[in-house]
Amino acid sequence: VANNFQETHRPQFHFSPPAKWMNDPNGMVYHNGEYHLFYQHYPDSTVWGPMHWGHAVSKDMIHWEHLPIALYPDSLGYIFSGSAVVDANNTSGLGTKENPPMVAIYTYHLAEGEKAGKIDYQTQGIAYSTDNGRTWEKYKQNPVLKNPGIKDFRDPKVSWHEPSKQWVMILAVADHVEFYGSKNLTSWTKLSEFGKTYGGHGGVWECPDLFPLTVDGKQKWVMLLSINPGGPNGGSATQYFIGNFDGKTFTSDNPAKTTLWVDHGTDNYAGVTWSNIPQADGRRLFMGWMSNWLYADDVPTDTWRSAMTLPRELSLKNTPQGIRLVSQPVKELSSIRAESADLKSQTINGEVDLTKSASFPVTLSELTVSLEDIDKSKDLGIELSNAQGQKLLIGYEPASKQFYIDRSKSGKIDFSKEFPKKQTAPRLSTGNTLTLQVFIDVASVEVFADNGETVMTSIFFPDANYDQVKLYSKEGAIQLTSGQLTRLKSIWDQ
Ligand code: FRU
Structure with missing residues (x-):
């Protein structure tokens, strides 16, 4: 469907489908100079239904070319979430060594089976492409992994594990994950289980996702795990574990009851990382679905539903509390950065309007501020607002060491009673200097606090775009020591 992506609430620098329903990002893989993004898609409605894999490609993860639907449901079921790999050595035999196949590994969800009261209606299937993902063939002997007799058995994330020379699949199974190994992507053997007594179980x-990252010269394994409901601010959210993986078993470094969150905001779900990023690049690149099952079907957009988060680079950091996952916006965002205004260093005591610091509209922008003496304030933050008085608050309360996003007066909120609830996130860093980097699109903010140690992503639906931005500090003065307001270009302009 051709359109100009200018409908009310349409994100201007985030990926969204041309039309109709979207949920999870799927099959993210880099191949021959292109980042592929597939996504859970129902092309006939703006609410969830029979799942397809929508498809888009990009050279920078920011500007996207929409492609035809890659995978349609078939007699084995809907096409649920999964991953994609480049089978460089043609272990599957589905391509050639000269032209290695892209292989998608996904869940089949047989709705008829579910309706008939069966429990084995989710299985894993594969499909392959030998033309850079433009056309896909389903494997004739699907499913490649049958259901062992459990209702929730889905979302395979596959990667090559070099030390054990095998493909490893991590699969979500109700209240735990299971690992499977394969030499050829078509026949799979169970390796182990993890998680029944670990992490959040709301x-x-x-x-799930599983990948290595290095911290202070040491390799650790990170497991991402989305959970719904049971998120820290209600509904859907993504937790993570840090530990080791030996090709068979994952062991967690964290105490069993610890829950760690990739993003504390309400709107970052089902995120996983790109596979096949060249070693010379070496980044671990992540993208999530910018919505929440609490209200995803109800958000007030007409022609399409939902968007993805900005792409982010994940890394690990040693902190006094232990090793933690840090998220930062990717450097490719420089391609949408336009004019920038330096903010004057000043005392904030009450409210300061930053709107006029910029000679450009602030509707699409990136705001970075360094604040000092924050413990002198009771409540400080950033207010985005429009002429109707609708506003979104991104704040921090030093006494409780909690960040918050308050969208209770942000615009359209009554489509869900869950939506207006104030969201909070504990601050990991200590100290009196706080940096906030905030990406403001017409229907979302992404807040990277303390260089990505705490992240919050939240969507909103004002009746007119926010065109004012203020800093506030209540009951005490803080210092704005430096800051920048940068205009961001719409990805639909070029
Ligand atoms: C997560 C999820 C996955 C499933 C897909 C179905 O949001 O529930 O577990 O594969 O969505 O669309």
């Missing part, structure tokens, strides 16, 4: 486990 809901079903979904969309």
Whole structure:
């Protein structure tokens, strides 16, 4: 569907589908100079239904070319979430050594089976492409992994594990994950299980990921695990574990009851990382679905539903509390940065309007501020607002060491009673200097606090775009020591 992506609430620098329903990002893989993004898609409606894999490609993860639907449901079921790899050595035999196949590994969800009261209606299937993902063939002997007799058995994330020379699949199975190994992507053997007594269990486990990252010269394994409901601010959210993986078993470094969150905001779910990023690049690149199952079907957009987060680079950091996952916006965002205004260093005591610091509209912008003496304030932060008085608050309360996002007066909120609830996140860093980097699109903010140690992503729906930005500090003065307001270009302009 051709359109100009200018509908009310349409994100201007985030990926969204041309039309109709979207949920999880799927099959993110880099191949021959292109980042592929597939996504859970129902092309016939703006609410969830029979799942397809929508498809887009990008050279920078910011500007996207929409492609035709890659995978349609078939007699084995809907096409649920999963991953994609480049089978460089043609272990599957589905391509050639000269032209290695891209292989997608996904869940089949047989709705008829579910309706008939069966429990084995989720299985894993594969499909392959030998033309850079433009056309896909389903494997004739699907499913490649049958259901062992459990209802929730889905969302395979596959990667090559070099030390054990095998493909490893991590799969979400109700309240735990299971690992499977394969030499050829078509026949799989169970390796182990993890998680029944670890982490958050407020809901079903979904969309896992497993990858290594180095911290202070040491390799650790990170497991991402989406959970719905049971998120720190209600509904859907993504937790993580740090530990080791030996090709068979994952062991967690964290105490069993610890829950760690990739993003504390309400709107970053089912995120996983790109596979096949060249070693010379070496980044671990992440993208999530910018919504929440609490209200995803109800958000007030007409022609399409939902968007993805900005792409982020994940890394590990040693902190006094232990090793923690840090998220930062990717450097490719420089391609949408336009004019920038330096903010004057000043005392904030009450409210300071930053709007006029910029000679450009602030509707699409990036705001970075360094604040000092924050413990002198009771409540400080950033207010985005429009002429109707609708506003979004991104704040921090030093006494409780909690960040918050308050969207209770942000605009349209009554489509869900969950939506206006104030969201909070504990601050990990200590100290009196706080940096906030905030990306403001027409329907979302992404807040990277303390260089990505705490992240919050939140969507909103004002009746007119926010065009004013203020800093505030209540009951005490703080210092703005430096800051920048940068205009961001719409990705639909070029
Ligand atoms: C996560 C999820 C996955 C599933 C998909 C179905 O949001 O529930 O577990 O594969 O969505 O669309």
